[in-house]
Amino acid sequence: MDDIPELPEATAASDLVNSAVMASLVRMLLAKGLLSGEDVREMYEGALHLIEEQQAGIEGDNPIFDMARDLLERHLR
The missing domain is CATH 1.10.287 (Helix Hairpins)
Structure with missing residues (x-):
């Protein structure tokens, strides 16, 4: 079970994914003129x-x- 990340690492990874998706969404909406x-x-x-x-x-x-x-x-x- 060494390949399962510890809770702080998993939380940090989840936060990073959420941030990257949100940033990408905002950039896409700006580029399309929707924001x-x-x-x-x-x-x-x-x-x-x-x-x-x-x-x-x-x-x-x-x-x-x-x-x-x-x-x-x-x-x-």
Whole structure:
């Protein structure tokens, strides 16, 4: 059973797949003219808002939320 990834590795791989598919979808929709640059910006703003709402519902400091917010904020600069 050495070929089965550990949970953190499997989670990271799953997150990477989701991110790559989402990025590809956004690029494709932009290229086809179905999304504008402003649409993409609104999508990142919406994602940031959702993360902030989720973070507000959790007690204590959680570095995962901070890292996620930082990554989204970089896209918005």
